Amino acid sequence: MDTKKLLFNARAIHAGSEPDPTTGAHVSPICRTSTFVMENVEKAIIAGYGDVEGIYAYTRYANPTIDAVQRKIAALENAEACLMAASGMCAITTSLLANLNTGDHLVAGNTIYGGTFAFIKNIIPRFGIEATTVSTTGDNIENIRKSMKSNTKIVYIETPCNPTLGITDIKKAAEIAHEAGALLYVDNTFATPYLQNPLSLGADIVLHSTTKYLNGHGDVLGGAILGSKNLIHKIDGEFMKFMGGIMSPADASELSKGVKTLGARMEIHCSNAMKVAKFLDNHDMVEKVLYPGLESHPGHEIAKKQMKNFGGMMSFNVRGGFEAGKMLMDNVKMISLATSLGNVDSLIQHSASMSHASMSKEEREAVGIADGQVRLSVGIEEADEIIKDLDQALNNVKKALNL
């Protein structure tokens, strides 16, 4: 069956989930092996390259269970090829290093996941690679053009971005990158392939922390790199094989299961998030809600153009600043105080004291992270339960701080 022609949910369920060819098992058993016995030396030589599907030598090069989840995620991102990694950070660092050399320059958004920001700011300069970080959201897209140099090889964006939910126009970013002969990388973790397909908008490489929505249940770390066969072949054959950060077959199997329900989960994440955003927008303890689904959000129009819906992530500024934001964390009951996102259960974190504590107040404010800002990953519990929990927690903070 050609799964490419199926609608999204059918593709998520059937692509890469063929019955086991040897036993007929409906769900293929996990191929838990480090090495493979080969028929003869000729096949061993081919297998050693690790790039002929169906011929295997060693799991760090290729493995059937990992191949299967790669086919599934590639089908959802309309990508020619996909390469799994041990974590989202591993996907990001390996794919960047594969296309950068000493003397090259990179332009990146200035509001991106903290780990990616640290890698770009602190690690790649040690290898003689220069980086410029600028705001790329909304009209600031022209900052990318202004930052391009003759040696710029990659433009790197995240949209919606972490944690302020800023939206960058992917099509325009791709045009600017390509005019200068650079590649466009897009971290699509917040949107997921259900809501946004950056490759179809001109991106060259799409990245995911599959730890988040793609798996959805918070029990497996992982990353995915997607793009053309040529680009992925280069990242795999020249880098991943030797950097070694592959996904384990057991995690690949778990992830395959999670991805099957991505579309169904995202529908609930999105409708819950819209209800929660509207509730927060009207709460007297909330100064500002950052959710691309609200018309007041500066990226709303671009999000409407390039996303199918607005996702399950939002940030909001609690009245009362740092103390109030922190205190809210101790007052939620059902919602978990946890730093990840994209799980079926709702997760909350206070950006200034947690994920962005390493930045100064001035640095945080420059990128829109207020002292009282809280990031919420809206789960798929009933929206009324999420709202009830937030309401009692906000009212407790109001009372405790006499606001």
Ligand SMILES: Cc1ncc(COP(=O)(O)O)c(C=O)c1O
């Ligand atoms: C947008 C985004 N990209 C990448 C990562 C890194 O993923 P991982 O934790 O799987 O390494 C994260 C982690 O929170 C993230 O939020």
